[in-house]
Amino acid sequence: MDEISDPAELRELLGAPGPRAVSKERVALHPRDREWISLSPFIVVSTSDTDGNCDASPKGDPAGFVKVLNDTTIAIPERPGNRRADGYLNILSNPHVGVLFLIPRRGETLRINGRARLVRDAPYFDDMIVKGHRPILAVEVEIEQIFFHCAKAFLRSNLWKPERWEDNDLPPHAHLVKELQPTTEESVEQLEHYYSEVYEKLLYNT
Numbered sequence: 001m002d003e004i005s006d007p008a009e010l011r012e013l014l015g016a017p018g019p020r021a022v023s024k025e026r027v028a029l030h031p032r033d034r035e036w037i038s039l040s041p042f043i044v045v046s047t048s049d050t051d052g053n054c055d056a057s058p059k060g061d062p063a064g065f066v067k068v069l070n071d072t073t074i075a076i077p078e079r080p081g082n083r084r085a086d087g088y089l090n091i092l093s094n095p096h097v098g099v100l101f102l103i104p105r106r107g108e109t110l111r112i113n114g115r116a117r118l119v120r121d122a123p124y125f126d127d128m129i130v131k132g133h134r135p136i137l138a139v140e141v142e143i144e145q146i147f148f149h150c151a152k153a154f155l156r157s158n159l160w161k162p163e164r165w166e167d168n169d170l171p172p173h174a175h176l177v178k179e180l181q182p183t184t185e186e187s188v189e190q191l192e193h194y195y196s197e198v199y200e201k202l203l204y205n206t
Contacts, residue, residue: 024147028071033146036110037074038064039103045076045139046098047090047116055086066101067124072143074099074112075119077128077135080205088139091116097141100149105160107151114144133204 004010029037041063048054059076067075076099091097095117101110119138128135158164171179174191178184186194 026146027143029068029074029143029146033110034068036103036148037066037068037101040064040066040101040110041104042102043076044100044102045087046100047087047094048096049090049093053090055090057087061130063103065128065130067127069124069140074141074143075122075124075128076139076141077125078137078139079130079133079135080202088118088137091118091139097139099141107154107160109149110146111149112141112143112146114141116141131204 004013042058042060043066044056044058046054046056059079061077061079065077067077069075095115097114097116099112099114101112116139119140120136122138125134125138128138154160170176172192172195174188174195177191178186178188184191
């Protein structure tokens with residue numbers, strides 16, 4: 001194993017970034033950024049605690065669910081989940097976050113890095129109501145860095161090309177839960193009923 005342990009070694013291996021890669025960083029939202037955010041139904045929020053333990057949490061809702069508060073601040077609403085709160089707990093100890101905005105069929109992604117805080121309530125929460133659910137908290141992110149990331153990862157993975165997707169023999173989620181969480185009391189049949197018929201009805205119920 002030939003491990004890289006020095007920034008100079010890494011730079012020698014990768015080379016220097018090109019002018020466009022260096023100059024694309026911004027610190028405030030452009031109208032195009034706002035437009036992208038308004039069309040994005042899916043994001044990934046990355047956090048870590050003070051010990052460096054990391055978490056990347058997917059979040060989705062109708063397009064535009066992330067609210068732009070001003071040119072340097074966005075707000076991400078809470079939606080009912082498993083109550084682990086891994087990312088939220090990380091933010092309480094380390095406010096640095098990274099947010100990746102995706103739009104279906106688009107290969108580019110919008111990346112925002114900044115400092116986050118948890119907000120229990122604010123007037124704009126009324127604008128975040130979906131199917132009667134008003135969030136009980138939101139993550140406000142003060143933008144420190146923003147830029148568009150190129151489409152190469154999506155082109156290599158064929159993520160948006162169903163005709164290129166490979167078949168797989170992975171078992172349904174209910175079977176995975178029973179296999180990987182053997183202490184689960186429900187039977188496979190009960191889990192299948194939950195994930196196929198009940199799950200979607202609970203998307204906005206606490």
